[in-house]
Amino acid sequence: MNKRQxxxxxxxAIIIILAFIIWFYYGAxxxxxxQVLIEKKDELFGTTYKEWQNKFIWGLDYTMYITGATVFICxxxxxVFRKKKESxxxxxx
Amino acid sequence: MKIIVKLAxxxxxxxxLYFAQGFKVKADGQQTFTFKPDGVNNQASFYSTTTxxxxxxxxxxxxxxxxxxxxxxxxxxxxxSFPVVSLNTGIAKQSKDLKSESWLNADKYxxxxxxxxxxxxxxxxxxxxxxxDVIGDFSLHGVTKEDTATATITYLDESPLTQQRMPGDLLxxxxxxxxxxxxxxxxxxxxxxxxxxKIDITVNxxxxxx
Numbered sequence: 001m002n003k004r005q006x007x008x009x010x011x012x013a014i015i016i017i018l019a020f021i022i023w024f025y026y027g028a029x030x031x032x033x034x035q036v037l038i039e040k041k042d043e044l045f046g047t048t049y050k051e052w053q054n055k056f057i058w059g060l061d062y063t064m065y066i067t068g069a070t071v072f073i074c075x076x077x078x079x080v081f082r083k084k085k086e087s088x089x090x091x092x093x
Numbered sequence: 094m095k096i097i098v099k100l101a102x103x104x105x106x107x108x109x110l111y112f113a114q115g116f117k118v119k120a121d122g123q124q125t126f127t128f129k130p131d132g133v134n135n136q137a138s139f140y141s142t143t144t145x146x147x148x149x150x151x152x153x154x155x156x157x158x159x160x161x162x163x164x165x166x167x168x169x170x171x172x173x174s175f176p177v178v179s180l181n182t183g184i185a186k187q188s189k190d191l192k193s194e195s196w197l198n199a200d201k202y203x204x205x206x207x208x209x210x211x212x213x214x215x216x217x218x219x220x221x222x223x224x225x226d227v228i229g230d231f232s233l234h235g236v237t238k239e240d241t242a243t244a245t246i247t248y249l250d251e252s253p254l255t256q257q258r259m260p261g262d263l264l265x266x267x268x269x270x271x272x273x274x275x276x277x278x279x280x281x282x283x284x285x286x287x288x289x290x291k292i293d294i295t296v297n298x299x300x301x302x303x
Contacts (some may be wrong), residue, residue, distance in 0.1 A: 030146040035183040037149055042134060042299075044258060045247050045265035049297045050138050050151055052183065 004081040012074035016067050023063040032059035114215035114223065115164040116248040118262070120302070125160040126264040128173065128300035137175055137205075137296045141289040148288055150191065154179035155296070159209060159264070166223050166246070167212050173296065174206035196279065197234055206232045207242070207296075221248045227268060236277045242296070244268035261303025268296045 001009075023029075035052045042049055128135055130153060137155045141148045152175045159171030177199035182188045192199035212225040223246045231240040247265040249255050255263045271293050274280075 031184045031187060033183050037138070037151060037183065042265070042297075044249070044254065044263075045267075045299065047245075047247075047265060047267045047297060049134055049136055052151065052181070 002081060005078050008074050008077045008081065012070050015070045019063045019066040019070075022058050023060060026058040029057050029059045030061070032062045033057040114217055114225075115162060115166050116223065117220035118163060118248050119250045120262055121163050123160060124163055124262070124302050125158060126262075126300040126302050127158045128156050128266075128298045130154045130156050130175075131299070134297060134299045137294065139180075140293045140295075141291075143289050148182060148187070150180050150182040150188070152176075152179040152181065155298070157206075157298075158300070161212075163248070166215050166225060169209055169212045169227065171209045172206055173209070173298065174204050177203055177205060202233070202235045204232075207240070208232070210239075212244075218245070221250075222246070223248075231270075231272065233272070234277045234279050238276055240270055240272065242268040242270035258299065259301045259303075261301035264298075264300050264302070266296065266298040266300075268298075270294055 034054065034056055036055045036057065037050045038053045039048045040051050041047075132153050135155050136151055136153045138149065138151045155173060155175040157171060157173035159169055159173075161169040177192055177197050180188065180191055180197075182191060191197055194200070197205075207229050209227055209229040212227050215223055215225040218224055225244055225246065227242045227244045228239065229242070230237050245267050249263040249265070251260070251262050255261075271291050273290055274288070274292060275290060
């Protein structure tokens with residue numbers, strides 16, 4: 001494993017860990033939400049009712065997309081960097 | 094003997110009237126209130142909680158009407174309904190799945206309704222406020238079952254304040270009840286434990302008698 005491959009693995013691991021940290025920060029929801037229900041008070045009747053409020057909640061689906069994409073890109077880069085080293089060795093010999 | 098029977102009947106009749114729980118408001122007699130979808134106050138929401146996920150949804154296209162004697166709320170009759178397609182969970186794909194054939198099947202069963210038959214266990218919270226168990230037939234997914242909603246109902250006489258909302262006397266209703274999905278032939282084998290068997294439903298309505 002050369003330096004570039006190590007760097008690729010490290011960057012990939014950081015991105016995946018960050019994605020999971022963000023997911024936990026947003027409450028570890030299964031699905032990404034763009035709206036949440038909030039309660040409001042009806043002053044006339046003293047009752048509460050619900051309203052949609054635009055709010056982004058990072059879900060496990062986004063986390064998995066990012067994890068998948070990162071693994072794929074890292075695998076490609078890992079392969080590319082390995083080939084470059086091999087072709088360099090061939091040229092030198 | 095006949096006199097005693099007559100007296101007993103009269104006594105029973107007046108005691109029924111005396112103990113009848115209703116609103117002590119300006120209006121008397123039979124009142125009909127209509128609830129129209131207003132995009133704000135008239136709404137039905139549901140909530141399901143599991144260890145895996147909480148699912149909640151809302152519709153603001155709920156409407157209907159109720160009628161009752163102001164002096165005797167147990168006489169309430171009416172129907173509240175909303176279209177299945179109006180349900181929104183805040184997640185586009187989830188909302189679409191909810192209306193699909195494997196869940197509520199909006200194409201085949203387009204409306205969810207509650208047909209009110211009577212009210213029992215009426216408690217007078219104030220002259221214009223009542224808490225009651227409202228019994229009716231809840232229809233969902235092609236199945237109709239009797240269910241009981243615990244409702245708090247507030248009657249507001251027409252005033253400059255209520256006129257800001259809408260003309261006429263206003264009736265505010267907040268009702269809560271729960272259903273078991275399996276009672277309505279809603280199976281969720283594919284999604285497993287993501288949705289609870291018991292679903293809590295809350296209904297908020299404000300209507301006018303004009």
